[in-house]
Amino acid sequence: MSEILLKGIGIRKYFPIRGGVSGRTLGYVHAVDDVNITIYKGETIGVVGESGCGKTTLGRVVLDLIDPTTGALFYKPNESEMSQLEQLYSELTSGGARELKKEEKKILNTTKDNIYKSRRKKKDFRSRVQIVFQDPVSSLDPRMLIKDVIFEPIKINGIPVEGEDDNGKQKRVRLRGDAATKYILDIVTEMGLNEDHLFRFPHEFSGGQRQRIAIARAIAVKPEFIVLDEPTSALDVSVQAQILSLLKNLQQKYNVAYMFITHNLAVIRAVSTRVIVMYLGKIVEEALTDELFEYPIHPYTQALISAIPVPDPNFKRSRIVLSGDVPSPANPPSGCRFHTRCRFAKEICSTEEPKLKEIRTGHVVACHFAEDILKTESERTGIKKISEIAI
Amino acid sequence: MNKLVGEALVVKDLKTQFFIYDGVVKALEDVSFILKKGEVLGIVGETGCGKSVTAYSIMRLIPDPPGRIISGQIKMGDYDLIKGMDQEVDIILKKRPKIRHHNKMIKKNEYLYNKIRGRYISMIFQEPMAALNPVFTVEDQIVESLYLHSKTKILRVIKSASEHISDLQSFKDKGGITSELSGEVGVELQKIKIQKKGFESEGKHLEMLIDEATKYLAKKNKYDEMLKESIEVDSLEDSLFGNIGEEERARILKVLSKEAKKSHLTRLTKRLKKRNPDPVISEARREAFGLLESVNIPNAFQILKNYPHELSGGMLQRVVIAIALSNDPQILIADEPTTALDVTIQAQILELLRDLRKNRGTSIILITHDLGVIAEMCDRVAVMYAGNVVETAPAIELFHNPKHPYTIGLLQSIPRIDDPTKKLNIIRGTVPNLIKPPTGCRFNPRCQFAFDKCTVEIPPTIETSEGHTVACHLFSGKEVR
Numbered sequence: 003m004s005e006i007l008l009k010g011i012g013i014r015k016y017f018p019i020r021g022g023v024s025g026r027t028l029g030y031v032h033a034v035d036d037v038n039i040t041i042y043k044g045e046t047i048g049v050v051g052e053s054g055c056g057k058t059t060l061g062r063v064v065l066d067l068i069d070p071t072t073g074a075l076f077y078k079p080n081e082s083e084m085s086q087l088e089q090l091y092s093e094l095t096s097g098g099a100r101e102l103k104k105e106e107k108k109i110l111n112t113t114k115d116n117i118y119k120s121r122r123k124k125k126d127f128r129s130r131v132q133i134v135f136q137d138p139v140s141s142l143d144p145r146m147l148i149k150d151v152i153f154e155p156i157k158i159n160g161i162p163v164e165g166e167d168d169n170g171k172q173k174r175v176r177l178r179g180d181a182a183t184k185y186i187l188d189i190v191t192e193m194g195l196n197e198d199h200l201f202r203f204p205h206e207f208s209g210g211q212r213q214r215i216a217i218a219r220a221i222a223v224k225p226e227f228i229v230l231d232e233p234t235s236a237l238d239v240s241v242q243a244q245i246l247s248l249l250k251n252l253q254q255k256y257n258v259a260y261m262f263i264t265h266n267l268a269v270i271r272a273v274s275t276r277v278i279v280m281y282l283g284k285i286v287e288e289a290l291t292d293e294l295f296e297y298p299i300h301p302y303t304q305a306l307i308s309a310i311p312v313p314d315p316n317f318k319r320s321r322i323v324l325s326g327d328v329p330s331p332a333n334p335p336s337g338c339r340f341h342t343r344c345r346f347a348k349e350i351c352s353t354e355e356p357k358l359k360e361i362r363t364g365h366v367v368a369c370h371f372a373e374d375i376l377k378t379e380s381e382r383t384g385i386k387k388i389s390e391i392a393i
Numbered sequence: 394m395n396k397l398v399g400e401a402l403v404v405k406d407l408k409t410q411f412f413i414y415d416g417v418v419k420a421l422e423d424v425s426f427i428l429k430k431g432e433v434l435g436i437v438g439e440t441g442c443g444k445s446v447t448a449y450s451i452m453r454l455i456p457d458p459p460g461r462i463i464s465g466q467i468k469m470g471d472y473d474l475i476k477g478m479d480q481e482v483d484i485i486l487k488k489r490p491k492i493r494h495h496n497k498m499i500k501k502n503e504y505l506y507n508k509i510r511g512r513y514i515s516m517i518f519q520e521p522m523a524a525l526n527p528v529f530t531v532e533d534q535i536v537e538s539l540y541l542h543s544k545t546k547i548l549r550v551i552k553s554a555s556e557h558i559s560d561l562q563s564f565k566d567k568g569g570i571t572s573e574l575s576g577e578v579g580v581e582l583q584k585i586k587i588q589k590k591g592f593e594s595e596g597k598h599l600e601m602l603i604d605e606a607t608k609y610l611a612k613k614n615k616y617d618e619m620l621k622e623s624i625e626v627d628s629l630e631d632s633l634f635g636n637i638g639e640e641e642r643a644r645i646l647k648v649l650s651k652e653a654k655k656s657h658l659t660r661l662t663k664r665l666k667k668r669n670p671d672p673v674i675s676e677a678r679r680e681a682f683g684l685l686e687s688v689n690i691p692n693a694f695q696i697l698k699n700y701p702h703e704l705s706g707g708m709l710q711r712v713v714i715a716i717a718l719s720n721d722p723q724i725l726i727a728d729e730p731t732t733a734l735d736v737t738i739q740a741q742i743l744e745l746l747r748d749l750r751k752n753r754g755t756s757i758i759l760i761t762h763d764l765g766v767i768a769e770m771c772d773r774v775a776v777m778y779a780g781n782v783v784e785t786a787p788a789i790e791l792f793h794n795p796k797h798p799y800t801i802g803l804l805q806s807i808p809r810i811d812d813p814t815k816k817l818n819i820i821r822g823t824v825p826n827l828i829k830p831p832t833g834c835r836f837n838p839r840c841q842f843a844f845d846k847c848t849v850e851i852p853p854t855i856e857t858s859e860g861h862t863v864a865c866h867l868f869s870g871k872e873v874r
């Protein structure tokens with residue numbers, strides 16, 4: 003594997019639920035609950051999962067846009083730190099999921115280089131990462147011309163160029179005047195917009211055009227890592243294909259890593275190298291893309307894949323329908339959080355929480371019956387059939 | 394009159410433009426289509442081709458300035474929704490070339506249109522955040538919409554509840570809805586049961602209903618009177634769409650605008666804040682709760698108290714869907730209703746739309762770029778390109794026998810889950826600038842079949858087979874427009 007760009011450990015984000023007359027805290031929404039995530043340089047990691055399962059929150063936490071409740075985040079950790087972290091991690095999770103003890107929290111939080119804690123690191127880190135928000139309307143300042151919307155991050159951070167400065171940091175240049183205009187124009191044309199668009203306001207665009215503007219703004223500063231939150235969901239297929247191939251080119255050129263949050267599995271399959279499946283704030287399955295689509299093991303992943311709509315009106319499918327209600331993240335089910343809707347659930351599922359285990363090489367699943375599912379399904383039908391349901 | 398025969402909405406030669414600093418954005422150029430009663434019509438097309446502007450024009454929500462509906466017809470029954478508007482534009486074009494507000498006229502129309510917008514046409518917006526008000530809770534926003542548009546229904550339910558109050562009480566004591574009731578309240582209970590959220594939620598609903606019924610009985614005369622008035626207003630509104638003379642229509646409009654003014658928002662906000670709300674408001678709250686449950690939002694009771702920014706993208710979208718469905722509209726315009734939703738919830742929402750059509754005969758315009766959704770949902774599809782409708786056909790026909798070169802390109806560019814190795818196909822070139830659109834066929838600079846005629850002459854719309862029309866010089870046949 004290539005070099006690690008980001009490593010997040012034990013990340014939790016709980017939002018308080020206020021209520022009553024006095025605005026007391028009644029409980030917490032467990033938006034992200036004990037997630038470990040590694041992002042490698044230049045890869046595309048896809049994140050899928052039900053609405054409200056914490057994808058956006060996870061994206062914001064790994065970019066340090068909101069403070070996590072607990073957890074540590076490391077930018078380009080070196081080998082020795084790595085092993086230390088791994089050890090810490092295995093210690094922490096050995097007892098199953100539980101509240102962290104005070105001293106354990108302390109270890110995590112004092113580990114040097116934790117981005118959440120070091121102000122100096124924070125600033126440097128933030129100039130290297132970008133996000134494209136899920137809702138392009140609210141993320142573009144309505145009073146700014148598009149030209150300025152795109153120029154703003156360049157003004158603040160400059161553009162990285164070859165070489166390093168005296169402090170060993172990436173060299174950056176600040177563009178001005180004509181050079182800046184030309185630079186912006188190039189990016190905008192690549193996104194399929196044109197010169198006149200630069201002198202308009204965000205509300206004068208269609209949904210898809212705004213989304214492209216948001217992407218243009220993010221890639222303008224050539225970041226090392228971009229979180230793309232549903233970046234193509236407002237785009238029609240032809241423009242979507244255009245943007246996806248543009249993103250791919252950029253990746254090859256600048257070795258930028260993407261975290262691609264989307265519910266569109268076809269897009270995930272087309273662009274990402276690795277996929278994380280989330281359910282109610284937890285990672286339930288993680289594997290390389292081809293592996294995941296060929297051998298989806300977690301019952302939730304199987305249901306997801308079987309529910310993809312197919313552009314053919316004659317097509318008849320056998321969908322795995324998820325029965326039961328979507329549980330609330332404020333009060334997640336005990337044991338395996340999926341057990342209320344799972345077709346394989348047995349007694350143990352409601353009492354004991356399954357841990358992430360490696361079932362096939364590089365393919366981790368959190369399910370008590372992962373091995374059985376893999377075996378029985380492949381014996382009965384050849385597990386490939388599951389992904390073929392969707393075809 | 395049979396409910397499912399005929400046209401729910403006829404859009405003819407619609408032309409909408411935006412007057413901005415750089416020039417005139419010719420967003421829609423003679424857009425025509427028909428929405429039949431009880432059908433789902435899909436609209437697809439590249440981003441920026443005018444799908445949302447079409448929807449906004451129908452809803453009359455084009456921001457003005459800089460936007461204007463220049464000409465065309467949007468007819469519901471015999472009522473042309475933009476007729477009044479036409480005159481405004483006339484005045485403006487004759488006397489002053491500049492775009493100006495005609496405040497009085499616009500305002501008068503506005504009140505009225507507010508009413509038409511909930512009860513007859515409602516819309517699911519593409520960008521949910523823009524459709525919601527950030528300073529009000531989700532609950533207040535749904536209650537507001539219900540209060541403005543469904544007062545009759547709400548009062549009916551409470552009245553019927555007050556007649557069955559003892560039954561409700563016994564359900565509550567027994568711990569569940571055990572038998573069916575007659576009347577409106579029975580229908581409501583049936584709905585609650587279908588949502589199957591267990592007794593906790595059933596209990597909440599029952600408790601609220603009993604409370605409202607008690608209040609109703611306490612001031613029975615007052616509320617009965619209120620119901621009577623409300624029914625009168627509704628029937629007056631309904632008559633607008635029939636074949637009545639212009640004078641009669643003008644008279645009704647006058648009465649209705651007064652009525653609309655009466656229930657205007659500022660007063661409502663005050664009422665919402667009251668500790669001890671009247672039964673209409675608390676029934677609206679109960680329905681809001683039920684609506685969120687019906688779009689499958691977990692923990693609905695708590696989510697009601699949240700502000701929009703505290704919800705995830707998909708939840709917001711479902712809240713907007715809930716608001717659009719709250720008043721049982723006759724026409725629903727859904728602009729990318731499922732973009733922020735994962736496939737499993739998308740499937741549930743599509744099911745909801747299907748039910749709506751089946752049970753209430755709602756006609757739906759479904760705007761989406763997801764051809765998979767189109768294939769699953771739509772009876773007919775209209776393909777738009779740069780402000781024109783270039784092809785319309787029954788869904789199956791469109792997928793198997795696309796005619797217009799743009800449609801063909803569109804169908805080829807779908808990333809397929811079954812064949813990830815297939816290179817993503819791209820229609821070459823970019824969407825044209827709508828300030829200076831290409832002459833002739835607007836698709837000609839990107840079309841691989843373009844020949845000389847294409848650059849000079851606008852292609853007529855041709856019917857190639859029953860119900861399949863295409864606007865392209867490659868085809869010849871009966872001209873329909």
Ligand SMILES: Nc1ncnc2c1ncn2[C@@H]1O[C@H](COP(=O)(O)OP(=O)(O)OP(=O)(O)O)[C@@H](O)[C@H]1O
Nearest residue numbers: 206207208209210411420440441442443444445446
């Ligand atoms: N307020 C406005 N001022 C100026 N131009 C506008 C305005 N609103 C829309 N437009 C222009 O009208 C055209 C059609 O926009 P519309 O929003 O209908 O596209 P759309 O088909 O809905 O695209 P998408 O799939 O991206 O939502 C676009 O080119 C857009 O730039």
Ligand SMILES: Nc1ncnc2c1ncn2[C@@H]1O[C@H](COP(=O)(O)OP(=O)(O)OP(=O)(O)O)[C@@H](O)[C@H]1O
Nearest residue numbers: 017033053054055056057058059703704705706707
């Ligand atoms: N600022 C906030 N305050 C309170 N709760 C929040 C806040 N932001 C998110 N949440 C809650 O956290 C949970 C996860 O939200 P998140 O936005 O991460 O979901 P998501 O996976 O991105 O979903 P979607 O696909 O719908 O966008 C939701 O239940 C949401 O209500």
Ligand code: SF4
Nearest residue numbers: 338341344351369370
């Ligand atoms: S652990 Fe049990 S409930 Fe959870 S996914 Fe596996 S089988 Fe289903």
Ligand SMILES: [Mg+2]
Nearest residue numbers: 058136705706
């Ligand atoms: Mg999200």
Ligand SMILES: [Mg+2]
Nearest residue numbers: 208209445519
């Ligand atoms: Mg749109």
